Amino acid sequence: MLLREVEYARPATIEEAISVLAAYEGARPLAGGQTLVNVMKARAAAPDVLVDLADLDELRTIGFSAEGMLEIGAMVTYAQLMGSSEVDVARAILAEVAATIGDVQVRNRGTVGGNVCVSDPTNHLPVLLAALDATFTIRGQRGERSVSADEFFLGVYMTAVGEGELLTKVNVPPSAGAGDGFAGLTIGVHGTYVVNAAATVFGDMARVAIGCVAASPVRATTMEERLAGGDYSDDTVRAAAEGLGASLDPPSDVHGSGEYRRHLAEVSAVRAVLQAAARRK
Amino acid sequence: MAAPVTSRTVTLEINGEQVELEVPVRRLLVHFIRDDLGLTGTHIGCDTGNCGACTVHVDGEAVKSCMMLAVQADGAKISTVEGLAADGELTALQRSFNEHHALQCGYCTPGMLMSATALLARNPHPLEEDVRVAIQGNICRCTGYVNIVEAVVAVGGNA
Ligand SMILES: Cc1cc2nc3c(=O)[nH]c(=O)nc-3n(C[C@H](O)[C@H](O)[C@H](O)COP(=O)(O)OP(=O)(O)OC[C@H]3O[C@@H](n4cnc5c(N)ncnc54)[C@H](O)[C@@H]3O)c2cc1C
Ligand code: FES
Ligand code: FES
Numbered sequence: 371m372l373l374r375e376v377e378y379a380r381p382a383t384i385e386e387a388i389s390v391l392a393a394y395e396g397a398r399p400l401a402g403g404q405t406l407v408n409v410m411k412a413r414a415a416a417p418d419v420l421v422d423l424a425d426l427d428e429l430r431t432i433g434f435s436a437e438g439m440l441e442i443g444a445m446v447t448y449a450q451l452m453g454s455s456e457v458d459v460a461r462a463i464l465a466e467v468a469a470t471i472g473d474v475q476v477r478n479r480g481t482v483g484g485n486v487c488v489s490d491p492t493n494h495l496p497v498l499l500a501a502l503d504a505t506f507t508i509r510g511q512r513g514e515r516s517v518s519a520d521e522f523f524l525g526v527y528m529t530a531v532g533e534g535e536l537l538t539k540v541n542v543p544p545s546a547g548a549g550d551g552f553a554g555l556t557i558g559v560h561g562t563y564v565v566n567a568a569a570t571v572f573g574d575m576a577r578v579a580i581g582c583v584a585a586s587p588v589r590a591t592t593m594e595e596r597l598a599g600g601d602y603s604d605d606t607v608r609a610a611a612e613g614l615g616a617s618l619d620p621p622s623d624v625h626g627s628g629e630y631r632r633h634l635a636e637v638s639a640v641r642a643v644l645q646a647a648a649r650r651k
Numbered sequence: 652m653a654a655p656v657t658s659r660t661v662t663l664e665i666n667g668e669q670v671e672l673e674v675p676v677r678r679l680l681v682h683f684i685r686d687d688l689g690l691t692g693t694h695i696g697c698d699t700g701n702c703g704a705c706t707v708h709v710d711g712e713a714v715k716s717c718m719m720l721a722v723q724a725d726g727a728k729i730s731t732v733e734g735l736a737a738d739g740e741l742t743a744l745q746r747s748f749n750e751h752h753a754l755q756c757g758y759c760t761p762g763m764l765m766s767a768t769a770l771l772a773r774n775p776h777p778l779e780e781d782v783r784v785a786i787q788g789n790i791c792r793c794t795g796y797v798n799i800v801e802a803v804v805a806v807g808g809n810a
Contacts, residue, residue, distance in 0.1 A: 371698050371717075373677035377655035378722055386653060394655060400723075407679075407718045408700050419655045420676070422723060449712070473788025474766065475703060478712040479719070560787060 371411045377419040384428060384509060384538065387421055392511050392534035394419045399536060401445060401484035404476050429483070429538060432456045440542040444483025448472075451482065461502065461542050463550035463568075467494050470560050483537045486522070489529050489586065492562050496523050497581030498552060500589065501568035501642075504542045510535035519579075523586035548572035551645030554581070554638045557625055564625045567638035571646040574600030578643060580635050583620035590614050590639055602647035610643075611636045661725040665690070666734030674721045681705045683721035684731060692732040692761050696790070703789030706762035707731045713769040715788070732761035735768065743806050744768060751802035755793035762789045767803045776807035 377394075381387040391397045396418030400406055409415040423429060429445035432454045440460040442451070448468040451457050457465045471477055471485075471494050485495040486506070500519040507516050508531050522530045531537050554566030566581040567590075576597040578590040596610035615632030622628040662671045665688065674683055684690050684707065696704035698717050705717040708730045735742050744767055747753070754760045763786060770777055770785035777785070782803045783796075791799060 371679070373679070375657060376677050377657050378659060378676040379653045379655040381653055390653065390655065403718055403720070403723065404700065407720065411698065424723060473703070474769070474785055475706060475713050475715045475788045476700070479714050
């Protein structure tokens, strides 16, 4: 397909990338291109300048901060997450979920930064990172700031990353004995989610997030409060999820009605919490 | 600051040959391969990233060339289906496709071969499950996949 004419820059440093993004109206970062190139074909997006992040090696690393946070560069691909010993040690669920995104080709190109910046409500990583209490480091000409998942995901294709800014890394607390779970219903084996849920359980605290039911991940706070106390038996977890569906207003589409999504939200949340609880150390 | 441009000279290696060509930024890698280089073995099926007919290797990894701009491949090593039997001799995988009747219309075949070749490079003795995961991004409308999976498994000796 023929794309609309577009300009291209391939900066060598983050600073340079930020100055190009700031200098040109309609400039947009290009990461793996696994969404952006398609939306450009469909003319759903028409950036004037693509700022290719491919040469920014700093964004391709996985490491630990001085405080022991797992730091994942925005340009880290799903395939890289799957093969990372740091991820395996600190938060294996990230690799486990990455292995179910799209297909081999998409996993070779698609990036963590692109996945969250698209902020597609059906994407795998927004809901997972919300449950894991990740923070997002954003850099612009006025410096660097860090925001929580609640502040990061603002809507479909809308995040806290402003014009002229770049998401540089995603910071995930190490599991430290917590158990993580991910569940939901997909269209096909590794397909797009109709509804998904992610949970993390540490001691007598649980964090639960639901995806695909609103423009950004929704925290199941009532369920979390009911679970405080540390009883993760089947009956307690099921009882804790009661009414979660009714508190949501999910969309209806060809893959499922809003009513069905409400039901799936409860089922997925229960499964994710039970899985997380079983994996606690 | 690198000023943005609407065309760029890309230098890359394709099937072992060095290529240098100025291309418009909006040219997709698949069009560059097919139209600029005349390597029409790489197919375009859906043009939306779903079918995998356009699969090539970029620096050894299977990617869908309809979801990449040619300028993004600047400096890369690319191989396409033409590169498999570059010396005129079919690879073991290609022979196995023939023996197992793993193609009918052949539209998906170049992509299937490139995905399976990438798998065999990583995992020379794949099981059926490994093959199914490896070709998940490749759609075949004819064969029902059974013979394709058998052909790839047979190369690794696990048949
Ligand atoms: C066939 C197919 C199946 C898929 N299935 C799934 C699936 O099941 N689950 C899933 O989660 N995803 C799926 N995807 C989407 C895929 O995961 C994309 O890779 C992802 O949504 C975008 O990542 P990217 O690196 O390709 O980003 P790009 O497409 O390059 O960019 C996406 C957007 O993010 C912006 N952006 C990227 N990086 C940054 C940054 N560092 N700072 C600021 N802005 C940035 C870009 O400007 C652009 O607007 C699928 C895609 C395809 C083609
Ligand atoms: S043509 Fe590229 S995936 Fe279908
Ligand atoms: S052989 Fe016809 S599409 Fe696969």
